[in-house]
Amino acid sequence: MFQYSDAHGALATEAARCRTKIRTGEYASQTAGLAPGCVQANLMILPRSWADEFLLFCQRNPKPCPLLAVTEPGQTALPSLGQDIDVRTDIPRYRIWRDGELVAEPTDLHEYWHEDLVSFLIGCSFSFEEALLADGLDVRHITQQRNVPMYRTSVPTHGTQRLSGPLVVSMRPFRAADAIRAIQITSRFPSVHGAPVHLGDPGLIGIRDLSKPDYGEAVDIRDDEIPVFWACGVTPQSVIAHVRPEFSITHAPGHMLITDLSNSGLATL
Numbered sequence: 001m002f003q004y005s006d007a008h009g010a011l012a013t014e015a016a017r018c019r020t021k022i023r024t025g026e027y028a029s030q031t032a033g034l035a036p037g038c039v040q041a042n043l044m045i046l047p048r049s050w051a052d053e054f055l056l057f058c059q060r061n062p063k064p065c066p067l068l069a070v071t072e073p074g075q076t077a078l079p080s081l082g083q084d085i086d087v088r089t090d091i092p093r094y095r096i097w098r099d100g101e102l103v104a105e106p107t108d109l110h111e112y113w114h115e116d117l118v119s120f121l122i123g124c125s126f127s128f129e130e131a132l133l134a135d136g137l138d139v140r141h142i143t144q145q146r147n148v149p150m151y152r153t154s155v156p157t158h159g160t161q162r163l164s165g166p167l168v169v170s171m172r173p174f175r176a177a178d179a180i181r182a183i184q185i186t187s188r189f190p191s192v193h194g195a196p197v198h199l200g201d202p203g204l205i206g207i208r209d210l211s212k213p214d215y216g217e218a219v220d221i222r223d224d225e226i227p228v229f230w231a232c233g234v235t236p237q238s239v240i241a242h243v244r245p246e247f248s249i250t251h252a253p254g255h256m257l258i259t260d261l262s263n264s265g266l267a268t269l
Contacts, residue, residue, distance in 0.1 A: 011037050012260040015082060019258055023089045028107050030147045030254035031092060032126055037263055039192070040256035041068050041081065042122040042233030043091060045249035048073045051118035053160050057239070058120065060158040063231035064167055066123035066191045068259075074115035082260030087119045093252035095237070100244025105252055112249065122233040123192035124256050125170055127263045131185050137178050140219040147254035148172070149213035151229075152238050154206025155197075165242035169197060169229040171210065173221040179228050186230065188267045198229040205229065215253040 015038045021027040031040055046054055051073070058065040069080050071087070078085040088109040096104040096112055106112070125148070129139050141148045148170045155167040174182055179199055187195040198205050210227060211218045215234055221227060234253050251257070 011035070011262055012083065014038065015258045015260045016084065019082075019085065019090045022092050022258075023086070023108075025107060028092045031256045031258060032129070032148065032254060033142055035258045036130060039068070039081075039259045039261035039263055039266060040124045040126045041259055042124050042236075043087070043094075043249070043251040043257060044120040044122065044236045045087075045117050046120075046245065047247060048116050048118055050162075050245055050248075053163055054120060054236075057157070057160050057163045058122070060160070061235070062190075063193060063197060064157065064233060064235035066193060067120060068123055068191070068261075069119075069121040071119040073118050075119070076113070078119075078121065078257075078259075081121060081257070085257070085259070087257070088113050091251050091257050092255040094255075095250045095252050097240050097245075097248045097250070099246060100241050109249065117249070121257060121259075122236070123266075124233055125193050125230050126256060127192040127266055128186045128189040130263050131189070131267070132172075132182055135181060135185060137174065137182060137185075140173055140221075141217070144219055146219055147216040149210070149218050150215035150232050150234050150253060151202070151207045151210075152214045157235060157239065163239055163243055165235070165239035166206075167197070168215070168232040168235040168238050169205070170216075170232040170234075171213075171219075171227050171229050173219065173225040173227050175224050176226060179226055182228060190268065191266050193231045193233070196228050196230050200226050202227055202229075
């Protein structure tokens, strides 16, 4: 399904270098723009008792939750995504949730790990941003060196018996002609959210103030630009807050797992 880089190739080497810096604590910030060309992934970790239902939730919500990999219970390696990946250490910052409440944001999971946990790696829009930049489009949060702005919406996800909650979207502003081009480009990347889910009036999807994102950081929007919204892999975090499972782990928004996979390998014709 995915193009896998040679472990000795330039992409895999750069991905491994970034993961080493993260694993050793040398780097603990958001990952937009790191390891150009490499796929980045959102993280969701749940006890085995929730895993099958979360897999069903992802299948029902492929736009915000396009799955890249799922582990066996207790498995910490992700060989389909890269060499020597450890899901407990290779993300710059994690979030620990108990009964739907955020209780800690550690830089590794050794204190929290147990053999009952199942990890889900979900596609990230950072992958299609490389294609937007290659086409000469201005990706504002990268230009302004900020974390991408993300918003909880009034749009419900397609729930399961126990899992439901609002869709989260990421936003990038474009002039109208550039927005059309962005739609064309991102439509080629269904495994990392694909085409936008909305553009224009944010109020139509329940967003009151673009200057106050629920996650990430606000970016400048010029008078001749419109906001364009993509389904976002932070959606599971809004689900956690809504349904309050007893224990779960996610990445901190914008702090992704850098894989050895190639962004170009995700594109459809």
